Amino acid sequence: MLNFALGPVMSSDLIIEIGAQQTPYFRTPEFSQVTLENERLMKELLGADEKSRVIFLTGSGTAGMEATVMNVFNKDDNVLVVNGGGFGQRFVDLCELHEIPCESLDIQFGHCLTQEMLDEYNNKEFTAFLVNICETSSGVYYDLDMISKFCKENNLLLVVDAVSSFLADPLNMVEQNVDVVITGSQKALACPPGISIITLSEAAIKRVESTKCKSMYFDLNDMLINGIRGQTPYTPAITILLQINARLNQLKDDGGIDTEIKRISDLANDFRAKIKEFPFEIKCPCLSNAVTTVHSNEIIETNLVEVLKNEYDIWVSTARDDLSKSMIFRVGHMGDLTPEDNDKLIDALRDMQKRGLF
Amino acid sequence: MLNFALGPVMSSDLIIEIGAQQTPYFRTPEFSQVTLENERLMKELLGADEKSRVIFLTGSGTAGMEATVMNVFNKDDNVLVVNGGGFGQRFVDLCELHEIPCESLDIQFGHCLTQEMLDEYNNKEFTAFLVNICETSSGVYYDLDMISKFCKENNLLLVVDAVSSFLADPLNMVEQNVDVVITGSQKALACPPGISIITLSEAAIKRVESTKCKSMYFDLNDMLINGIRGQTPYTPAITILLQINARLNQLKDDGGIDTEIKRISDLANDFRAKIKEFPFEIKCPCLSNAVTTVHSNEIIETNLVEVLKNEYDIWVSTARDDLSKSMIFRVGHMGDLTPEDNDKLIDALRDMQKRGLF
Numbered sequence: 001m002l003n004f005a006l007g008p009v010m011s012s013d014l015i016i017e018i019g020a021q022q023t024p025y026f027r028t029p030e031f032s033q034v035t036l037e038n039e040r041l042m043k044e045l046l047g048a049d050e051k052s053r054v055i056f057l058t059g060s061g062t063a064g065m066e067a068t069v070m071n072v073f074n075k076d077d078n079v080l081v082v083n084g085g086g087f088g089q090r091f092v093d094l095c096e097l098h099e100i101p102c103e104s105l106d107i108q109f110g111h112c113l114t115q116e117m118l119d120e121y122n123n124k125e126f127t128a129f130l131v132n133i134c135e136t137s138s139g140v141y142y143d144l145d146m147i148s149k150f151c152k153e154n155n156l157l158l159v160v161d162a163v164s165s166f167l168a169d170p171l172n173m174v175e176q177n178v179d180v181v182i183t184g185s186q187k188a189l190a191c192p193p194g195i196s197i198i199t200l201s202e203a204a205i206k207r208v209e210s211t212k213c214k215s216m217y218f219d220l221n222d223m224l225i226n227g228i229r230g231q232t233p234y235t236p237a238i239t240i241l242l243q244i245n246a247r248l249n250q251l252k253d254d255g256g257i258d259t260e261i262k263r264i265s266d267l268a269n270d271f272r273a274k275i276k277e278f279p280f281e282i283k284c285p286c287l288s289n290a291v292t293t294v295h296s297n298e299i300i301e302t303n304l305v306e307v308l309k310n311e312y313d314i315w316v317s318t319a320r321d322d323l324s325k326s327m328i329f330r331v332g333h334m335g336d337l338t339p340e341d342n343d344k345l346i347d348a349l350r351d352m353q354k355r356g357l358f
Numbered sequence: 359m360l361n362f363a364l365g366p367v368m369s370s371d372l373i374i375e376i377g378a379q380q381t382p383y384f385r386t387p388e389f390s391q392v393t394l395e396n397e398r399l400m401k402e403l404l405g406a407d408e409k410s411r412v413i414f415l416t417g418s419g420t421a422g423m424e425a426t427v428m429n430v431f432n433k434d435d436n437v438l439v440v441n442g443g444g445f446g447q448r449f450v451d452l453c454e455l456h457e458i459p460c461e462s463l464d465i466q467f468g469h470c471l472t473q474e475m476l477d478e479y480n481n482k483e484f485t486a487f488l489v490n491i492c493e494t495s496s497g498v499y500y501d502l503d504m505i506s507k508f509c510k511e512n513n514l515l516l517v518v519d520a521v522s523s524f525l526a527d528p529l530n531m532v533e534q535n536v537d538v539v540i541t542g543s544q545k546a547l548a549c550p551p552g553i554s555i556i557t558l559s560e561a562a563i564k565r566v567e568s569t570k571c572k573s574m575y576f577d578l579n580d581m582l583i584n585g586i587r588g589q590t591p592y593t594p595a596i597t598i599l600l601q602i603n604a605r606l607n608q609l610k611d612d613g614g615i616d617t618e619i620k621r622i623s624d625l626a627n628d629f630r631a632k633i634k635e636f637p638f639e640i641k642c643p644c645l646s647n648a649v650t651t652v653h654s655n656e657i658i659e660t661n662l663v664e665v666l667k668n669e670y671d672i673w674v675s676t677a678r679d680d681l682s683k684s685m686i687f688r689v690g691h692m693g694d695l696t697p698e699d700n701d702k703l704i705d706a707l708r709d710m711q712k713r714g715l716f
Contacts, residue, residue: 003383005385020375022359023366023551058552060594061593063575066575097573193596194552194594217417236551240550
């Protein structure tokens with residue numbers, strides 16, 4: 001199968017080979033070294049400073065989102081949450097569930113965040129800003145430089161869910177004043193799903209340290225303390241941590257984050273140029289490099305996602321048709337894909353068009 | 359490395375080979391079938407009835423413990439918790455954190471639970487009974503038949519953490535009136551760590567359905583609803599679920615749970631017979647088949663766990679010396695181990711003895 005889904009994505013042979021090894025026992029100095037190196041390399045890739053820390057939480061991206069909301073915010077906060085789709089709404093729901101005062105900055109599904117929208121929230125009594133920098137349900141990328149400037153002017157703690165955006169779009173924690181970055185193993189890190197990664201600035205660490213988390217498993221302070229010696233309070237998804245280690249070293253050896261962002265961006269641009277021959281539309285002018293959301297103005301009776309899977313051995317991600325009726329599928333550009341793989345998808349679509357399926 | 363640790367354990371080639379495959383996209387009917395089959399096979403192995411349900415939670419065993427406490431109990435409960443070591447204490451801490459009324463049935467570290475101890479709690483105002491049936495920190499196995507009888511007489515919901523005991527010691531949910539069983543992927547299931555498995559009886563399901571869980575990620579009711587179609591609310595550790603599927607089918611083909619329990623029990627007895635030649639002691643008369651806890655009455659200066667790892671390529675689990683000073687290590691019998699592997703460990707110990715290390 002050729003996998004253009006938005007996670008899990010195609011892994012390189014290096015990662016695959018580690019999956020084929022026996023899982024090592026982890027309460028050892030050897031495994032601690034792996035975890036400590038993972039922390040160091042993540043900080044390098046994110047442009048985080050010396051005092052930042054990285055937590056590897058066994059769980060999905062949502063586990064990372066919930067742990068962040070529970071540990072970084074408290075009842076004295078007033079969090080402005082960008083809400084332009086399923087994942088923005090999830091952050092609003094999480095804040096409400098954990099009784100964190102918040103306001104939803106509602107954006108129409110598939111639309112960009114503009115300076116005018118932000119201006120309405122200037123000089124209000126907010127303490128923090130929470131955003132899925134790539135809203136994976138629509139593919140929209142929100143302008144991080146613009147957000148960063150707004151947060152600096154308003155003295156807001158900036159928490160960025162970059163689950164799908166990390167390694168696909170530029171992000172530098174120090175230069176862009178980002179306090180928390182959340183990502184996951186199964187997106188552009190191109191490892192199997194199971195690990196969520198939370199990177200905290202010094203300011204965010206102080207918040208975590210002073211918050212009493214009402215969850216044992218999501219207690220980030222406990223993880224920070226154990227992490228000093230390269231360990232976790234509870235048994236982690238060891239194999240995935242080893243795969244992340246290989247992948248982070250591979251990214252470093254290949255030229256770092258800029259090289260990977262350019263590779264993914266080139267792949268996205270290649271696909272977006274090639275898809276133009278079809279009667280489809282890319283409506284969004286602010287897509288993340290990680291994903292292309294494809295629309296059709298005509299009603300298509302055939303479930304193209306199903307046909308691609310069953311007859312062409314190609315996975316793309318389903319559209320959330322509760323959110324946009326015209327969206328037909330989402331194509332990911334993360335992981336071990338090439339322009340030749342794009343051609344295979346285009347060839348399949350050509351054949352489907354010839355068959356009159358759209 | 360030869361791995362006698364208490365998780366992760368040695369996996370069979372079948373499991374290893376699945377780790378070497380690309381991770382498939384999971385929002386498909388094909389993957390739903392895998393999950394549904396996992397549920398069916400787990401229920402068979404546990405002797406659960408038709409109305410029981412199984413949840414596969416991406417996280418460690420502690421995630422499963424916390425999710426259970428949060429979803430199965432509520433403030434109207436009064437839970438009797440067997441507390442004879444690190445994991446019993448963890449349940450007490452979890453109940454206290456989530457404001458579940460509970461009483462700690464304290465047992466001296468390494469000691470068995472007796473009928474006399476239980477009798478003290480007869481006809482008190484308890485609603486539920488919570489026990490790590492194998493207290494992994496000491497290796498102690500608590501008598502499930504005795505507990506089951508006590509719970510039936512006192513009309514208590516019986517919640518069993520069988521993380522280390524599942525497939526090593528007998529457990530039948532219907533026959534022993536067990537309402538919840540928690541286990542994990544990395545113990546006798548012999549897959550990599552990352553999945554916790556929670557099996558619920560009809561009575562437990564009713565409790566989950568009527569409890570408002572103050573966590574999005576740990577909301578078992580949401581998982582039950584998604585699980586009907588073989589899906590999870592959030593991206594699971596897909597690869598591990600595929601490995602669990604292969605392993606469950608393998609267990610079924612090999613003769614089911616009794617065959618595996620006998621295999622592990624034989625392996626434990628083999629090791630316990632062979633270890634007698636050394637000046638060590640097995641103090642506990644009620645060990646789980648999953649683990650042998652080895653003590654020494656002499657003070658041993660050498661860290662035997664370190665020497666076994668560094669010089670003999672053998673992992674055993676460290677002793678928790680905050681709990682028992684005389685414990686020197688814990689040897690696991692779960693996973694892809696044989697009597698010949700026991701011999702290798704015995705040979706290594708013989709060599710260490712010859713070298714005067716103990």
